[in-house]
């Protein structure tokens with residue numbers, strides 16, 4: 001698969017890091033784009049910064065010289081993780097002024113997979129209306145709501161309960177987080 005990971009300036013940079021850590025660049029063509037504010041949040045939340053695995057292609061925000069800027073060459077899937085409410089609103093309303101937003105626009109119009117991972121809480125009606133618009137347009141809204149039944153002991157393990165669901169929705173086999181047993185004896 002060709003997968004674009006877009007990172008924005010919401011809290012939860014660890015989710016992006018763990019997703020990148022768990023996508024194999026030998027199996028997938030991986031691209032990354034970061035909003036300007038993503039870099040500020042990464043500086044706050046990821047000691048040592050974002051680690052890009054070898055083989056991942058990083059793209060500047062302001063250049064449209066990226067394959068996914070055109071409907072002729074879309075990724076199979078795009079994940080915006082973590083996703084700010086600003087970027088989510090801009091995607092919902094078709095803003096395409098940088099390559100991250102344009103890529104989301106392309107992914108929706110070409111009927112590819114768009115997964116948005118917002119963290120925001122609480123939600124306003126504006127957020128919910130934007131969720132509705134995006135769901136109607138075919139996006140998947142996958143809030144960064146960790147699950148606690150897995151017995152996670154570290155922040156990374158907790159983040160992985162969200163990243164595992166992202167991988168599931170990408171169709172990437174994974175055993176990143178324990179799954180709920182069907183029935184306990």
Ligand SMILES: Cc1cc2nc3c(=O)[nH]c(=O)nc-3n(C[C@H](O)[C@H](O)[C@H](O)COP(=O)(O)O)c2cc1C
Pocket residue numbers: 007008009010011035036037038040041044083084085086087088119120
């Ligand atoms: C440390 C930090 C945490 C933030 N967390 C969030 C958040 O969880 N959700 C959100 O919508 N914005 C959050 N913001 C604000 C966004 O970064 C800001 O609205 C920015 O304009 C978003 O730009 P972008 O969507 O292009 O990344 C945060 C900002 C900082 C500095």
